Amino acid sequence: MKVPLSKIAHTRSGDKGDTCNIGVIAYDARHYPVLVREVTPQRVKSFFGGLVQGKVERFELPNLGALNFLLHDSLGGGGTLSLRIDAQGKTFGAALLGIEIDIEERSQ
Amino acid sequence: MIRIANGQGFWGDWLEAPVRLIEQGPIDYLCLDYLAEITMSILQKQKQADPSLGYARDFPPLIGRIAKRMLDGNVRVIANAGGVNPVACAEAVRKAAPGIKVAVVLGDDVFGRIDEFVAKGYKMADMDTGEPIAAIRGRIQSANAYIGAFPLAEALSTGANVVIAGRSTDTALALAPMVHHFGWSATDWDKLAAGTIAGHIIECGAQCTGGNCQVDWQNIPDMANIGYPIVEAEPDGTFVVTKHAGTGGRVHSDVVKEQLLYELGDPKNYITPDCVADFTTIHLDDIGPDHVRVSGIRGRERPATLKLSISYENGWKSTGTLVYSWPQALEKARAADKIVRGRLASLGLHFDEIYTEFCGVNACHGPVAQACPDPPEVQVRIGVRSADRKAVDRFTRELIPLVLNGPPGATGFGDGRPPVREIVAYWSALVPREEIRTSVEVLG
Numbered sequence: 001m002k003v004p005l006s007k008i009a010h011t012r013s014g015d016k017g018d019t020c021n022i023g024v025i026a027y028d029a030r031h032y033p034v035l036v037r038e039v040t041p042q043r044v045k046s047f048f049g050g051l052v053q054g055k056v057e058r059f060e061l062p063n064l065g066a067l068n069f070l071l072h073d074s075l076g077g078g079g080t081l082s083l084r085i086d087a088q089g090k091t092f093g094a095a096l097l098g099i100e101i102d103i104e105e106r107s108q
Numbered sequence: 109m110i111r112i113a114n115g116q117g118f119w120g121d122w123l124e125a126p127v128r129l130i131e132q133g134p135i136d137y138l139c140l141d142y143l144a145e146i147t148m149s150i151l152q153k154q155k156q157a158d159p160s161l162g163y164a165r166d167f168p169p170l171i172g173r174i175a176k177r178m179l180d181g182n183v184r185v186i187a188n189a190g191g192v193n194p195v196a197c198a199e200a201v202r203k204a205a206p207g208i209k210v211a212v213v214l215g216d217d218v219f220g221r222i223d224e225f226v227a228k229g230y231k232m233a234d235m236d237t238g239e240p241i242a243a244i245r246g247r248i249q250s251a252n253a254y255i256g257a258f259p260l261a262e263a264l265s266t267g268a269n270v271v272i273a274g275r276s277t278d279t280a281l282a283l284a285p286m287v288h289h290f291g292w293s294a295t296d297w298d299k300l301a302a303g304t305i306a307g308h309i310i311e312c313g314a315q316c317t318g319g320n321c322q323v324d325w326q327n328i329p330d331m332a333n334i335g336y337p338i339v340e341a342e343p344d345g346t347f348v349v350t351k352h353a354g355t356g357g358r359v360h361s362d363v364v365k366e367q368l369l370y371e372l373g374d375p376k377n378y379i380t381p382d383c384v385a386d387f388t389t390i391h392l393d394d395i396g397p398d399h400v401r402v403s404g405i406r407g408r409e410r411p412a413t414l415k416l417s418i419s420y421e422n423g424w425k426s427t428g429t430l431v432y433s434w435p436q437a438l439e440k441a442r443a444a445d446k447i448v449r450g451r452l453a454s455l456g457l458h459f460d461e462i463y464t465e466f467c468g469v470n471a472c473h474g475p476v477a478q479a480c481p482d483p484p485e486v487q488v489r490i491g492v493r494s495a496d497r498k499a500v501d502r503f504t505r506e507l508i509p510l511v512l513n514g515p516p517g518a519t520g521f522g523d524g525r526p527p528v529r530e531i532v533a534y535w536s537a538l539v540p541r542e543e544i545r546t547s548v549e550v551l552g
Binding site for chain 2: 010011012014015016017018019021022024025027029047048049050051059060061062063064065068070076077079080081083084085087091092093094095097099
């Protein structure tokens with residue numbers, strides 16, 4: 001069954017220079033494997049389209065039921081250089097809540 | 109157990125937070141984080157204009173306001189309020205609160221040592237882009253090494269009521285009292301990592317007590333009186349995150365997880381001057397309302413280098429807005445943007461970038477934003493960037509005329525022309541840690 005990410009996870013995002021980071025956290029630890037399977041770096045990169053010019057990296061934190069994404073070259077130069085209203089990527093995490101994921105549990 | 113609170117997540121955070129922390133319950137140490145990456149360059153400019161400035165000017169009056177409580181309750185303050193002029197900051201604190209003993213940590217400021225470092229063969233390439241330091245050599249405005257918890261702990265050992273640092277790391281402010289009070293050594297990697305992660309959790313103030321939290325945000329109680337965070341630290345490196353009873357907000361593992369992930373890079377390699385902390389070893393337990401216990405943290409040896417925070421001049425920018433109303437608000441806003449770009453081109457002005465967003469439509473989320481046919485109003489926001497200040501200044505005069513000579517229904521011009529701002533950019537680089545020698549000076 002396809003649902004928006006917001007059904008099973010919450011997010012927080014911020015900046016490091018021109019890189020935006022998004023933490024994606026499962027409300028229920030049982031859904032962590034679904035996050036790992038569905039929210040891949042490739043899907044995050046294609047979801048944001050032209051907003052992310054560089055690569056997307058993913059790190060796993062199973063102890064927190066969470067994933068951490070680094071979106072490189074995504075903030076219009078970042079910091080003081082950026083002309084964007086969201087130069088710090090504060091709202092990128094909220095945007096990602098709209099990505100459609102399949103929450104069906106499958107045997108590995 | 110010692111109680112370490114954080115009452116300021118950045119310079120400009122809630123003025124009442126540190127006062128409430130000291131008035132509304134017991135704490136032993138009050139940390140105040142004033143420095144963002146670009147704050148140092150702003151302070152450098154202030155010092156250039158007036159040699160007695162260059163520090164966080166909110167800090168001395170705050171100490172004046174809470175001095176009696178500090179002395180009565182034996183609460184000690186640790187702040188990176190010193191900016192590029194920590195001694196002047198300390199003198200201002202002594203004036204605002206004459207009975208207060210102040211210790212200042214010196215040695216982070218390497219603005220005058222860049223040539224020496226270059227002569228020694230340190231590349232100081234930008235950690236993000238790999239560019240050599242020569243690219244910005246003549247435009248550097250400030251240069252500071254991030255210093256860790258041990259110089260701050262040394263300052264605490266003088267018995268000072270207030271410890272002032274320049275560019276210390278945010279996490280060192282909370283780790284320093286643990287090192288001082290528990291006598292942790294510089295190779296207690298697991299404990300240092302635990303204290304570092306405690307510092308990371310509270311360094312952004314209320315972001316770990318319910319602020320900016322997505323989880324059940326509508327029902328987080330009494331946000332107007334939100335409590336700022338307190339860490340109850342134990343000598344073994346475990347700690348509890350909490351806030352004063354009776355304050356608003358919420359401390360829960362969900363909330364703490366959001367803050368743990370905030371501005372995080374590789375979670376196994378959180379590098380500080382004190383240790384390398386591993387965020388994949390953190391264990392959280394909700395042990396009661398507004399009490400989260402943190403344990404299990406492992407760390408590794410500190411790096412052989414220290415990071416420099418360097419700021420440099422990088423041109424000029426300005427951003428202006430107009431609001432268009434229904435009907436066809438977005439079409440009108442797009443037409444206005446096209447007109448402005450056409451007029452700037454016909455003036456022959458050069459810009460490195462012109463960037464347009466439509467607030468109410470796609471400013472935050474760009475191509476990800478959901479389509480909204482014929483919105484009731486749209487704000488067009490146009491920004492320009494150039495090495496030529498005159499070009500940027502000319503741009504600021506091109507928006508308001510559109511109210512009379514552009515598409516119909518423009519408003520929102522009441523604040524007049526937008527300001528031209530200097531771009532002070534940030535450069536990070538590494539030097540061997542032996543190059544940075546800190547010292548402590550005591551006043552009072």
